[in-house]
Amino acid sequence: MPHLKVPSDRIRVLGVDDFALRKGDSYATILVDLERRRPVDVLPGRDAEPLAVWLKGHPEVEIICRDRAGAYAEGARSGAPQAVQVADAWHLWHNLGEAVEKTVSSHHACVRTVFENTVSAAPPTSDDIWLTSPPPVPAAGMLDVCGRERRLVTRTRERYTAVRQLLDGGSTLENICRTLQLDRSTVRRFVRATGIDELLVKATNRSTILDKYKPYLHQRWNEGCHNTAELHQEIVTMCFAGSIQTVRGYLRSFKAAIAAPPVPRPAPRPRRIVRWIMSDPANLTADDAVDLKEIRAGCPELDAVAHHVRDFAAMMRDLRGDRLPAWIERVLADDLPALHSLAKGLSRDIDAATAGLSTPWSSGQVEGQVTRAKLLKRQGFGRSNLDFLRKRILLSP
Template sequence: MEKTVSAHHACVRTAFENTVPAAPPTSDDIWQTPPPAPAAGMLDVCGRERRLVTRTRERHTAVRQLPDSGSTLENVCRTLQLDRSTVRRFARATSIDELLVKATNRSTILGRYKPHLHQRWNEGCHTSAQLHQEIVALGFTGSLQTVRRYLRPFKAATVAPPARRPAPRPRRIVRWIMTDPGNLTADDAADLKEVRTSCPELDAVTHHVRDFAAMMLDLRGDQLPAWMERVLADDLPSLHSLINGLSRDIDAVTAGLSTPWSSGQVEGQVTRTKLLKRQGFGRANLDFLRKRVLLTP
């Protein structure tokens, strides 16, 4: 699920960053509402591509070219002087967008206060110390140097550029999709609606997930073959791998979706037995373990 969202996150990022950001937080909002998603974007405040994005593109190109020429993973690591896990992550990525999601959605302590800084700068307050004091009153815990470093590019412009609205992280979008629509807050439901509007693939994923959830709740295993056909009809490779796994034991999956029986009691007893075994630190024999299993309530 998260791979699917990451692969199509560019559509979400574009939709969110091209909308007007929410109003600057007040002192009451800081304590009464959870912090918004971290700032995201491939460009810096001056419109230039961020160095992290450029470096990610360069590494992705280099890693994908070397294996094509016959180099092994170890040779790629030595040639590019990169860690093995980094090279493997770049080599396994299905697209550059999957890598740029993490590069452009890093959390910053200044992210939620940027709309306030942009607004005050355009109102004529260009003193970093004053702006720092204002956001400290709103809950900012960073240093004055952090504010100065962020405001430095503004001095060359007459007005501050508009603050981009942060796009939600893939994991948060996955949580929205996997949550019962009736349990979503109004803000989360509105954001999910915007995500689905901006990306037809994620809209299809949401439909498939909710259909499967309804099938589980209503014990309608007879609908599984039709659901699998609808998923295969869409261009969703990650969900196709799920269908392949379900197809290997379709009878058991259908029975599990059709009967009210659950293996929860068995799993609970297995977990309990493992706990009792580990409490012996490997020194209890089978006879003692048998008595603990039978006599421990």
């Protein structure tokens, strides 16, 4: 890369992050002076070696803010052993959120048990639906309205079993895709799943355009109206945009029943529960707080997760990274595999994670510089190489 003179001021606090030149194919690393709030260089790739070489030429660097990528940790360790590495607090919180989501998904059966043991409130009238526009109701659980296992659930179980058998037999992802005639992303999702429950939770919590009209359909069916065309027309006047086939398919299972079963109280989706757990309790609505309390009472594992999240949030808020080792010990003492994985990863990067929870430095403004770099890249319409893009990033006001 031709030489480009960059600002020669001493850099004490450095921010490091990567951005895509071509997503999934090629990347670059941007270096930002966090005190002067400006980029100081752009390196090819996102490997440890280029960063280490650059840092060896800048022995004045005292603090390096980064995400939790192992390559940047190694590059900073070998190129600037004198510098304190700071793992970005947002990335730490994001990693915790991912672990919480996996835990909620694996224990969603407990949540469904808590919610399906109670029935929803009385179905709204047509005027209620028109005026209040209630939120969509999540799809039912593993069974249909007649108590039979849903076809989606059966298919998911069969595919998961087939994928795991081929994988255990030594087949590659490509061979599994060809054998089962599945898309690569589908096979990868089945391979990465921690178990069948994680897949079933996602499969059975898909919303449909019919969800918010189901209580009304149940009510009208029990009143004696079994004419699908008439029922479809009624909910069309309530702004239902689907076809009559959608209504007919849902009502078909009612034919064998004397009356439509009561609509069970819908269990919230995993991501909604994660949002409740990851939010400040003071910011939850009264209804959300009550639902979360019921979930925690019905599932000890999720109650433990909520306690760990509150403790972690307190560490971040109070800049008490010194509490991290004790937090890791408490997590490892509970039967929470997803959080165990996070805790072990933090143990391997304990110094940087502790610094990230103890200092005000973060990679926030680095993310802003990444956004700016992507804008400059797009302005080149894909016709500039890395050298030209580097000049634009460093020299553009």
